[in-house]
Amino acid sequence: MKDFKDKVVVITGGATGIGFAFAKAFGAGGAKIVIGALHENRLQEAIDKLAELGIEAKYTICDVTQPEQVEALADFSWNAFGHVDVIVNNAGTMLPPMPVIDTPLESVQSIFNVNFYGVWHGSSIFGKRLTEQGTPAAIYNIGSENSLFHGVPMGAAYVATKHAVLALTESLREEVPDFIEVGLVCPGFVRSELGPPEAMTMAMDTDRFVSIAMEQIKAGEFYIVSHAYNIERINARHDEIVKAYATYAPRYEGDDEFDVRSLMGRMQEAVDNA
Template sequence: MDNFSNKVIVITGGTTGIGFGYAKAFGKEGAKVVISGRRENRLQEAITALNNNGIEAKAILADASSLEDTEKLADFAWDSFGKVDVLINNAGMMVHHAPVLDMPLEDIHAIFNVNLFGVVIGSKVFGKRFVDQGTPAAIYNIGSENSLFHGTPFNGAYVATKHGVLAFTHSLREELPDFIDVSLICPGFVVSELGPPENMQYGMPTDQFVSITIPQLKANEFYVVSHAYNVVMLHQKQKALAAAYATYAPRYEGDVRYDVRTNLSPVLQQQVGQSLREF
């Protein structure tokens, strides 16, 4: 989607941080914005700030991890503007850093419910409506640099959720019709309320991050990136993987025989009755 003027954009967790940054930026391009969140005072503060900047925006209390709330969010957006063009699955949370073996199970469940299942629920609810609407649309899921590699120590549950967002978003991009763009936004450390204020001195300013990523969304890139140093970590990961395969599973003639995608993709497409798009 190369132009956001007069588009209706729904942003979960849109009251602060990256979500609010996108609300401001897209609003300045002429989009109408619907934001959701779980704190009524923050919703009101955000709407006031957006309206004061000449942005047409509405807000609704909604928990991204709730199917019922997400259906209400979709109803509210369509009732308010008659259509929705873009969903940004932005709502996320963080739990206290701890070794994996010491992390409370309830914390792990909580972060998966929001960071991963919130994306799944939002994509399903809005994705089905986008298909029925039949007009150009987009789903942008907020992953992380932690979708691509393990960037944050003592944060295993968070990293796992963001790996999950990558896998789910990849499937979504393959399976949805061509008129629905799907992108994975991969922020590194960006100023937000997800961590202690004293740590935010190391984060990229939110508006800078947003300005880097919007041109990539307009270009329909799948991986939407921002933090240049990430390539160091990616090269380390790729080098380790390549070394493992070269040592223990080197290529040989006919090795495609056991490739699951090559062999099962045509079968599964026939069984499901749906083709995949390439990207």
Template sequence: MKNRTVVITGGATGIGFALARQFGADGARIMLAEPREHRLQEACEALKQMGAEASYNVCDVTDLDQVEALADHVWQTYGGCDVLINNAGVGSREKRLPDVPMEDAHHIMNVNFWGVWHGCRVFGERMKDQGTPAMIYNTGSENSFFCATNAAAYIASKHAVLGLTETFREQMPDFITVGLIIPGWVSTELTPGFEDVAMHADEFAGIIYPQILEGERFVVSHAYNTVRIDERMDALKDAYARYAPRHEGDEQYDVRHYIQRIRERGSI
């Protein structure tokens, strides 16, 4: 990563900052982005003390214009971007869906989902025009695959990030890697009070950093997550086995088969 440019939203604390330390130790130039300037200043100073090149840009990812301005600043400062980590996110307390204030639900979706959308939209197009190998990783959650908590808006936002990432991955050219970071229970400002229980952010970053460098589609950590994922997938497979089992010709109504046939005919 020497002399590569890495942009991390939500990079001043938690997982974002832990990843910044990994990239910085590997020689990357780090650009951190989030709304709290004092936290950005503290994070950049800490990175510089360890010998990394670091700078920041105040940015609210829910505002598309601010994300455009962030990209302008990155390209003006470094001439391009090699890695984008769409990491900015907010959490929520466990509440029944009817008890969640609508403004809270919209705020969570605005940051956790639309913030990721904005980053993909803005940086993805510029990376395509840049024409060099690049990476975009979005921070999802174990809650992208199952309900680890009872926080409806948060879980919905992380399920949405999974769908966005998988779709965006298929739309980007081969020289741009798109993947999903899947944290389990990690100790960050989103989970106060569990510092001695949840995995430390630096430990998590150490586990996932090599996977990012390898360009993995899914970047994983907490092994027990597979138990929860299997619970949902087993129930889904059981439903299909009982009510819609595979049979000859069952691809008739498969959308991807249909689109492929149309493409082979040259219609699209």
């Protein structure tokens, strides 16, 4: 989707950080913005700042862990503007650093409720409505560099949520109609309110990150990336996997005999020819 003029863009967690930066960027392109987040005072502050920039925006309180509230966000958005063109599933959270064996299960469940199920709710609820609407649209899910490798020591729960968002978003891309674009946004270390303030002084400026991301969104890319050094981490993981396969599961003629996609394709072909 190259042109956002008069498009309606809904952003969860859009009152601060990356979400608010996306609100400014889409709004600068002529979009109308709806932001949903937990705290009304922060939402009002965001709307006021957007208004100062000449951006038309509305807000509603939304807890993405509650599907009925995500449904209400969709209702609010369609009622406010008559249509929706883009959903950015951005709301997220982090946990304090801790090893796997010491992380309370309730903490793991809590972060999954926001970072994964929140994205699932937004993808499913808005995806259904965008499909029914039948016009060009887009779903952008905020993953992380941690969707592609493990970048946070003692952060397994957070990293696991972002790996899960990758799987969800790749599946979604295959399943929605062609008129709905899907993208996975993979921020690296970007300034936000999620981490300690002293650490955030070393992070990439939020607006700089979003300007890099918007170029890729307009180009229709699926993997929306930013931090150049990430490729070193990705290559290290890829090389280790390639070495394992070359050593213990090397290619051979007919080796698609147990490949699930190949098998499913052959089974479907048999059904079609029956």
